Amino acid sequence: MYSLIDIQKKLLPDLLAVMQKRYHILEYINQMQPVGRRSLAVSLGLTERVLRSEVDFLKTQDLITVASLGMSVTEDGRKLLVELRSIMREISGIVKMEQQLADKLGIQRAIIVSGNADEAPWVKNELGRATAQWMKSSLHGENIIGVTGGTTMSTVAKMLTPTKPDQNWLFVPARGGIGEDVKNQANTICSQMAENTDSKHRVLYAPDEVSKEMYESMIKDPNFTEVLHLIKSACMVLHGIGDAITMAERRKTSSENVKKLIAANAVGEAFGYYFNEAGEIVHKIQTVGLQLADLTAIQHVLAVAGGGSKAKAIAAYMKRAPKSTILITDEGAANQLLKG
Incomplete structure (x- = not known):
């Protein structure tokens, strides 16, 4: 039996196209508000004439307000977005794509958010929101959560909200990170996550890269070994996936090693x-x-990465990822991954 959406796709495809366009405009305004019309037109790839017509419609429906500072979403607009998100996932075929992607990568599950992080900055917020929602729905009781560094994990931290009464979380850095930009260090992100969820965190004072001699010296410190034990005891790990050369440059890798990475593809x-x-x-x-x-001994492994430019990096890592992995990505990356 056809669902209502399937019937609409066959008989009223233009209606669904208009609905998707207006949804994306409303979602972008919601994420970037207040935002000007010209900036919005450029970001969405629409002409100002087309956008003006759509903005006038949304304003007439009392879904947005227009002021000198830019456009903003009204309370009615926010409520509509909440109700529309699950519907739009089905209309755009995302639900089906998720199963196809999980099967192709050989992992437990794929969660796909709308958009392409390479083209729209608000999509990274949606990746963070989807990660936060999965954490809230999956974890109960006392849990240790390991977290790596990076801009994506920093966004996840911003999207977290206070835990439920039956949730008691402890955030620990999954690896060292001193030497990176402070706001993107695992220690900083763990602190932000703990603050936003009313939880606790521990720090790991260790650089991202260490020599064998330095490591042997560090493990003599009981505080250091205690944190390492907590990290190994994590029931959930949140991590990003990086482009190889970008990550090497961020780590200030020697030019010789960068050349080796390029030569090794x-x-x-x-x-x-x-x-x-x-x-x-x-x-x-x-x-x-x-x-x-x-990672094979950890119950929940959440890999978060989006943008079509990350598709090769995601595909490469997934060949090594544990089968329990849950990939949280966007349409930009998912479409590239499914094309192969």
């Missing part, structure tokens, strides 16, 4: 491991904290 990075398109490890840095092999 490295495309992705996670946990200090660099992968080529076949998923082979072509380089590894000595890091403190979780290693790739540790």
